[in-house]
Amino acid sequence: MGEVTALNPVLRVAQALQEPKVVTEKRDAAWKLYESLEVPRLEKTDLRRVTWDVGEFEATGAEVPEDVASYVQGIEHSCALVVDGVVREIRLSDEAQAKGVVLVSIHDACTTHAEVWNRHFGAIVPADDSKWAALNMALFAGGVFVHVPRGAELEHPIEVVYVWTGRPFSACSRSLVVTEPLARLRYAETTFAKGGERFVNSHVLEVFASQASSIQVATADEWRKGGMHFVTRRAKTENDAEVDWVVADTSDGQAVELVESELAGQGSRSFTRVMGLGHGRAHVEITASMRHVGRHTESEISMHGALRDRANVIFRSRTQIEKGAVGAGSEQHDRMIMVDGTARADAIPMLLIDENDVERCGHAASVGKIDPLQVYYLMSRGIPQSTAVQMIIWGYLRDTVEALPSDAMRQIVVSRVERELAR
Amino acid sequence: MSKPDFVIRNLHVQVEGKEILKGVDLHIRGGEIHAIMGPNGTGKSTLASAIMGHPHYEVTEGEIWLDGQNVLEMSVDERARAGLFLAMQYPAEVPGVSNANFIRTALNARRGEGNEIPVLQFHRRLVQKMKELSIDPSFAERYLNEGFSGGEKKRNEILQMAMLEPRIAILDEIDSGLDIDALKIVANGVNQLRSDNIGFLIITHYQRLLNYIVPDVVHVMMQGRIVKSGDAKLAEELEAKGYDWLKQELGIEDETVEVEA
Numbered sequence: 001m002g003e004v005t006a007l008n009p010v011l012r013v014a015q016a017l018q019e020p021k022v023v024t025e026k027r028d029a030a031w032k033l034y035e036s037l038e039v040p041r042l043e044k045t046d047l048r049r050v051t052w053d054v055g056e057f058e059a060t061g062a063e064v065p066e067d068v069a070s071y072v073q074g075i076e077h078s079c080a081l082v083v084d085g086v087v088r089e090i091r092l093s094d095e096a097q098a099k100g101v102v103l104v105s106i107h108d109a110c111t112t113h114a115e116v117w118n119r120h121f122g123a124i125v126p127a128d129d130s131k132w133a134a135l136n137m138a139l140f141a142g143g144v145f146v147h148v149p150r151g152a153e154l155e156h157p158i159e160v161v162y163v164w165t166g167r168p169f170s171a172c173s174r175s176l177v178v179t180e181p182l183a184r185l186r187y188a189e190t191t192f193a194k195g196g197e198r199f200v201n202s203h204v205l206e207v208f209a210s211q212a213s214s215i216q217v218a219t220a221d222e223w224r225k226g227g228m229h230f231v232t233r234r235a236k237t238e239n240d241a242e243v244d245w246v247v248a249d250t251s252d253g254q255a256v257e258l259v260e261s262e263l264a265g266q267g268s269r270s271f272t273r274v275m276g277l278g279h280g281r282a283h284v285e286i287t288a289s290m291r292h293v294g295r296h297t298e299s300e301i302s303m304h305g306a307l308r309d310r311a312n313v314i315f316r317s318r319t320q321i322e323k324g325a326v327g328a329g330s331e332q333h334d335r336m337i338m339v340d341g342t343a344r345a346d347a348i349p350m351l352l353i354d355e356n357d358v359e360r361c362g363h364a365a366s367v368g369k370i371d372p373l374q375v376y377y378l379m380s381r382g383i384p385q386s387t388a389v390q391m392i393i394w395g396y397l398r399d400t401v402e403a404l405p406s407d408a409m410r411q412i413v414v415s416r417v418e419r420e421l422a423r
Numbered sequence: 424m425s426k427p428d429f430v431i432r433n434l435h436v437q438v439e440g441k442e443i444l445k446g447v448d449l450h451i452r453g454g455e456i457h458a459i460m461g462p463n464g465t466g467k468s469t470l471a472s473a474i475m476g477h478p479h480y481e482v483t484e485g486e487i488w489l490d491g492q493n494v495l496e497m498s499v500d501e502r503a504r505a506g507l508f509l510a511m512q513y514p515a516e517v518p519g520v521s522n523a524n525f526i527r528t529a530l531n532a533r534r535g536e537g538n539e540i541p542v543l544q545f546h547r548r549l550v551q552k553m554k555e556l557s558i559d560p561s562f563a564e565r566y567l568n569e570g571f572s573g574g575e576k577k578r579n580e581i582l583q584m585a586m587l588e589p590r591i592a593i594l595d596e597i598d599s600g601l602d603i604d605a606l607k608i609v610a611n612g613v614n615q616l617r618s619d620n621i622g623f624l625i626i627t628h629y630q631r632l633l634n635y636i637v638p639d640v641v642h643v644m645m646q647g648r649i650v651k652s653g654d655a656k657l658a659e660e661l662e663a664k665g666y667d668w669l670k671q672e673l674g675i676e677d678e679t680v681e682v683e684a
């Protein structure tokens with residue numbers, strides 16, 4: 001048995017991070033769960049053929065890729081840099097420091113901020129959420145803990161840059177964001193997932209919005225081809241809290257992503273907007289999900305996708321209204337445009353309503369080609385066809401891009417989109 | 424620059440396999456204003472769309488020439504860059520593309536690479552033209568035609584025309600849905616552009632607009648053909664006596680494009 005333990009991936013991570021025993025126990029339990037769970041059958045993504053190889057974690061830092069280094073250098077607000085599961089840099093702005101905001105590594109937080117950490121870590125995305133949530137809990141390495149005290153309103157965002165350089169082990173980053181009552185925060189995650197080795201990656205973000213606090217969570221992801229990326233981002237709201245998601249995805253790899261708000265508190269709200277540009281041979285499945293539990297909760301999901309090449313992108317908007325969520329209201333709009341005829345798009349709206357007394361429940365979904373009459377109109381003013389198409393697609397994605405919280409983030413998404421549209 | 428010279432010969436156009444235009448001839452030179460009048464459903468918009476190269480309209484016979492260039496061999500954007508402009512009856516809405524960005528991109532496409540208009544100069548001109556057309560400055564950053572009222576769309580078409588300075592401008596029912604004040608503003612926009620460097624084709628089924636923009640030639644369209652041409656007086660006559668008078672004179676029973684059963 002001793003030899004087996006020496007090769008145990010959990011031990012490798014735990015030893016490298018030198019963390020308290022309680023955390024390693026959580027990992028062990030999660031690993032057992034991970035191994036016992038069957039590979040789930042997803043309707044739109046065949047997981048039987050994907051790799052579940054986790055490799056061997058190494059905490060010795062990889063080189064920070066040049067594009068990432070210059071991106072991080074340009075960030076003026078509070079930020080953290082996580083490379084291959086290792087927190088490399090944390091910068092807290094004067095504003096955030098003055099307001100008592102905490103930004104530390106998720107590993108340090110379990111001792112330095114044990115009380116809040118214990119209350120929420122693993123409570124929003126528990127290990128038994130899915131096979132990949134179990135994997136993340138077992139092997140999580142790299143990520144931050146953000147805590148905003150009562151009433152603190154942050155003007156500038158906090159951004160975490162996650163980098164996977166494609167080294168031969170699973171990336172299982174994990175962060176936890178907690179706002180106390182009446183606090184305001186914009187939290188952002190920008191990912192650089194380089195292509196390369198085939199490993200299974202699982203990223204988790206847990207967000208807890210206490211009473212009447214408000215959080216915008218913005219993400220700019222680019223899962224490049226190579227690994228299999230699972231992403232679970234979930235927020236939970238107390239009474240009158242608001243969580244708004246802004247998701248910009250420009251992947252060409254394989255990813256299964258969940259963006260979810262659990263509207264637990266009465267009168268809480270969530271608005272999710274997703275912009276996806278699939279290209280190459282991307283197989284990306286994004287589920288934006290709202291679970292209404294509290295009374296008079298409100299949600300809206302708006303997903304816009306544009307697809308190039310042989311990309312296969314699935315947008316699912318899922319609204320669940322639990323029994324007791326009296327007076328809940330929700331809207332969904334999904335729209336996908338296939339720029340190239342070789343792409344495949346699925347827009348799947350789902351409404352699961354267990355409460356009779358609901359306010360409104362609208363949904364609209366469409367998949368189509370770019371409108372030829374819009375192209376004609378722009379061309380009739382002298383604009384060449386390729387430019388016209390770019391302008392229209394761009395116009396259709398831009399609201400989400402403009403909602404991103406910083407110039408740096410907007411610019412990186414703009415450059416990712418333009419790179420793919422200009423071809 | 425020489426005066427624009429625009430010639431249409433024996434134009435036949437089909438929509439969805441149905442022949443709508445059955446031989447149209449026109450000759451418009453710089454400095455001239457031609458009006459095409461006619462009841463609804465007689466093929467006026469079809470003519471405008473076919474000239475611009477709308478994808479639903481297929482030219483089956485005939486020729487279109489602008490300044491000696493064969494228009495039918497050009498793509499839609501090439502036609503525009505050659506100097507054709509169509510103010511559309513139902514312009515498309517394009518969310519996410521601002522009016523100003525659209526017009527600037529169009530103008531620069533027309534001027535060509537290396538000859539782009541400086542941004543400040545562009546905005547000065549845009550603001551000026553918008554003022555002349557009584558368009559609220561906020562419309563520069565509004566998304567193209569999205570949520571515009573009928574009248575706002577019409578004025579926006581005229582704004583684009585004023586900014587792009589075409590050689591041949593076709594205005595399709597630019598007067599429909601406009602109140603008298605808006606009509607005067609639009610007419611004034613057209614009259615300001617009037618010069619030897621531009622020729623106009625104004626499509627309308629009321630004479631009202633022609634009180635403010637006096638045409639040199641008036642054509643009447645019925646059954647997909649020009650059935651009568653004259654000077655400005657013809658429009659007045661039509662206003663006074665109605666189209667029925669002309670139908671009787673020409674022995675036409677149904678003026679619309681016949682559809683074979």
Ligand SMILES: Nc1ncnc2c1ncn2[C@@H]1O[C@H](COP(=O)(O)OP(=O)(O)O)[C@@H](O)[C@H]1O
Pocket residue numbers: 438439443461462463464465466467468469470479679680
């Ligand atoms: N896109 C189209 N699809 C089908 N029929 C059309 C289309 N455009 C025009 N038509 C037909 O062509 C005829 C002339 O229409 P149009 O040119 O719009 O007339 P006008 O502008 O004079 O009112 C009508 O019978 C109309 O139904």
Ligand SMILES: [Mg+2]
Pocket residue numbers: 467468469512596
């Ligand atoms: Mg018409």
